[in-house]
Amino acid sequence: MYFYLYDSFLQNKKYNKLLSEIEASLIDLGIQGRTSKLNVLNNIKEVINDAVKRGAETIVVLGDDKTISKAINSIVDLNATLGIIPIGRDNALAAYLGIPEGVAACNVLSKRIKERIDVASVNGNYFAFYLKAMSPNIKIVSANGEFSLTPLSCDMKIYVCNFKPAELELKEKLKASFFMPQDGHLELVIQGSNQSSLINKLFAKTADRINDCTILPFRKIKLESIDPENGVKLVLDNDKIIKTPAQIEILPKCATVIVGNKRYF
DSSP states (O other), X not given: OEEEEEOGGGGSGGGHHHHHHHHHHHHHHTOOOEEEEOOTTSOHHHHHHHHHHTTOSEEEEEEOHHHHHHHHHHHTTSSOEEEEEEOSSOOHHHHHTTOOSTTHHHHHHHHTOEEEEEEEXXXXXXESSEEEESSSOEEEEETTSSOEXXXXXXXXXXXXXXXXXXXXXXXXXXXXXXXXXXXXXXXEEEEOTTOOHHHHHHTTTTOEEETTEEEEEESEEEEEESSTTSOOEEEETTTEEEESSEEEXXXXXXXXXXXXXXXXX
C-alpha cells in the first residue's frame, strides 16, 4: 500500500499543474494511494507513524531535500520503504539516489528497485546526507577517547558525510573511494588551506588527502566545542540545527529506499 505525503510548500499554486501530471501518472502506473499534506499543525513523524499503523508499506514524499531528510528521520525505526518524488530547487539527495525530478520519478517508483542505506545517529536525531559544523572551533574525539583533534586554522570547514554534499569539491579519486552509503562508516572531512601535517601523520593508513582536504572514515566519534560554555552549531542535512557536544554513530543499512538506475552507489 502506497501513502503519499506532500510537503507544505507544494500548496503554492505554481505547483498545481505539475502535481496534476504526477497524480495522473501514478494512476496510469497503478500505484496511487492515500495522500496527506503537511502543514504547520501536523508533524511529519506523527503522520508517517499513523500511515504505517494503517497499513502503509511504502511512504512516498513529494518535496525537496529537507522533506526527504525529515522522512528518513521518521522511518528509521519503522518497517516501511521510502519513495521519493523530488520537487523544488534543492534535490541533491534524490540525485544521489538516482531519482529524477517531477513526473519522471513516478516510473522509478513503479519499478520498486530497493536498497538499504546507512543512516547516522546524532544526539537522538538521524541524518542520511551530511552534517556541517558552523565553526571550526571544534575538538574531534575518537570513540574510545584515545585521541582528539583540533583544527588549527580559522578557515577550515568540517563535515561529517554519508553522501557528499554538492558544496564539497573533491577530485575524482576521492569521490570514487568514499561517500558510499552502504559501507558501514561515515567520513569526517576537514577542508582548509592550512591543515596541520599532524593529522596526516596520525591517520596515514586510514585518511586520504589531496591538496587541502583530509578524509577520515569512522563509525563513531564525538564533536565538542573548544569553549564548553558556547556550543558549536551543527547543521543536519541543511535543515535542522543542534549544538555540541554531539555523539555521532553510523547505523548500517537501517533505512530502505526506492532508488533509480542512475544512483551514485
